[in-house]
Amino acid sequence: MRTLVPFAAVEPKTRLDSVLTADERAEFARVMLRSVCQTLQAAGSEPIVLSTAALEATTLPAGASVVVDDRPLTTAVNDQLTTDTPTLIVMADLPLATPDSIRRLTAASDAAGNDVDIAIAPGLGGGTNALVVRESAFRVDYHGASYLDHREIAADLSATVETVDSRQLATDIDEPSDLAEVLIHGDGPVRAWLVDAGFELDRSDGRVGVRRR
Amino acid sequence: MRTLVPFAAVEPKTRLDSVLTADERAEFARVMLRSVCQTLQAAGSEPIVLSTAALEATTLPAGASVVVDDRPLTTAVNDQLTTDTPTLIVMADLPLATPDSIRRLTAASDAAGNDVDIAIAPGLGGGTNALVVRESAFRVDYHGASYLDHREIAADLSATVETVDSRQLATDIDEPSDLAEVLIHGDGPVRAWLVDAGFELDRSDGRVGVRRR
Numbered sequence: 001m002r003t004l005v006p007f008a009a010v011e012p013k014t015r016l017d018s019v020l021t022a023d024e025r026a027e028f029a030r031v032m033l034r035s036v037c038q039t040l041q042a043a044g045s046e047p048i049v050l051s052t053a054a055l056e057a058t059t060l061p062a063g064a065s066v067v068v069d070d071r072p073l074t075t076a077v078n079d080q081l082t083t084d085t086p087t088l089i090v091m092a093d094l095p096l097a098t099p100d101s102i103r104r105l106t107a108a109s110d111a112a113g114n115d116v117d118i119a120i121a122p123g124l125g126g127g128t129n130a131l132v133v134r135e136s137a138f139r140v141d142y143h144g145a146s147y148l149d150h151r152e153i154a155a156d157l158s159a160t161v162e163t164v165d166s167r168q169l170a171t172d173i174d175e176p177s178d179l180a181e182v183l184i185h186g187d188g189p190v191r192a193w194l195v196d197a198g199f200e201l202d203r204s205d206g207r208v209g210v211r212r213r
Numbered sequence: 214m215r216t217l218v219p220f221a222a223v224e225p226k227t228r229l230d231s232v233l234t235a236d237e238r239a240e241f242a243r244v245m246l247r248s249v250c251q252t253l254q255a256a257g258s259e260p261i262v263l264s265t266a267a268l269e270a271t272t273l274p275a276g277a278s279v280v281v282d283d284r285p286l287t288t289a290v291n292d293q294l295t296t297d298t299p300t301l302i303v304m305a306d307l308p309l310a311t312p313d314s315i316r317r318l319t320a321a322s323d324a325a326g327n328d329v330d331i332a333i334a335p336g337l338g339g340g341t342n343a344l345v346v347r348e349s350a351f352r353v354d355y356h357g358a359s360y361l362d363h364r365e366i367a368a369d370l371s372a373t374v375e376t377v378d379s380r381q382l383a384t385d386i387d388e389p390s391d392l393a394e395v396l397i398h399g400d401g402p403v404r405a406w407l408v409d410a411g412f413e414l415d416r417s418d419g420r421v422g423v424r425r426r
Binding site for chain 1: 311335360382387394397420
């Protein structure tokens with residue numbers, strides 16, 4: 001199975017601009033990307049980063065490769081799907097992803113040896129955080145409520161769909177409140193980066209948030 | 214295994230007050246409670262609702278029972294934990310919970326026949342949405358970041374802890390944006406209630422939200 005990790009190299013994570021500067025967002029996005037690549041490697045995959053711009057040599061772990069494509073996410077991914085090779089697509093902002101959660105997704109796409117055409121790990125708010133595509137006619141559409149759109153696209157192709165129930169894969173890091181999930185559940189370099197940057201849990205509200213020193 | 218479902222019968226779901234009236238919140242909370250009880254029954258459990266007030270006879274499905282205790286959540290639950298019987302505690306606001314996700318939690322507490330003292334399904338924002346307690350000295354503390362607190366309480370007892378990776382169990386319904394998860398992923402009476410009340414997905418933002426007609 002081929003493994004793609006789309007990455008927006010320029011001006012990433014704009015919805016974190018209330019708590020991180022542009023330089024910090026670029027650095028934080030790369031720390032998350034590296035973490036996701038290492039998780040995929042630990043799950044037995046060989047990640048190919050599909051980046052909108054060339055990356056510094058130190059960004060990726062040894063063994064991960066890069067394809068540069070500066071077109072929008074959906075276009076760039078679909079260009080990679082014109083093949084019969086089963087493809088795993090994992091977003092670069094999933095620092096809570098674990099080898100086990102990745103393996104649960106790939107196992108769901110291959111239930112008891114019966115290939116499922118599309119296996120989806122939904123994100124919070126209707127996104128598609130990770131996806132296995134085994135149907136060569138399937139195309140992604142990451143705009144808007146992509147989880148619902150991907151189900152519709154699959155239905156139009158009469159393709160079979162499995163959904164994976166994973167909090168770790170559902171937690172993409174887009175907004176300040178998402179950082180709390182990393183502080184609560186993370187145990188790797190992404191959490192360490194946030195702590196170094198002065199983030200700590202704010203337990204004053206109903207749900208725990210973050211504040212920055 | 215005994216199964217408890219704590220329920221705040223009076224003035225529930227106050228953080229939904231911007232989109233639901235007090236009467237609607239009371240009704241919606243009961244629709245969710247009934248749904249959780251039915252899910253637990255489908256998973257083979259016999260739910261006992263630990264309610265802060267008596268409930269209308271029609272609220273619960275046949276077979277579910279009620280214990281009334283008007284003390285605060287943590288106190289009422291801990292009073293039920295003074296026993297050696299393994300206990301599953303599931304919050305009443307988890308309409309996405311499925312029999313499979315419940316079974317994954319109970320299986321995690323009994324991995325390969327080796328009982329785990331505490332198995333936790335964390336909620337978003339550091340909560341504890343479902344919990345299996347096999348250590349009779351363990352006491353809950355639902356205030357604040359209870360997931361972290363429960364891990365600390367377990368560590369103080371040298372109790373073993375497993376965490377379950379479930380989006381369905383992580384999604385408690387507290388805030389308006391949570392309603393989007395029910396519209397996206399739900400397929401039962403809780404989703405139907407929201408649709409009847411005029412809620413629909415609002416796809417205009419980054420993450421999908423809700424609006425009410």
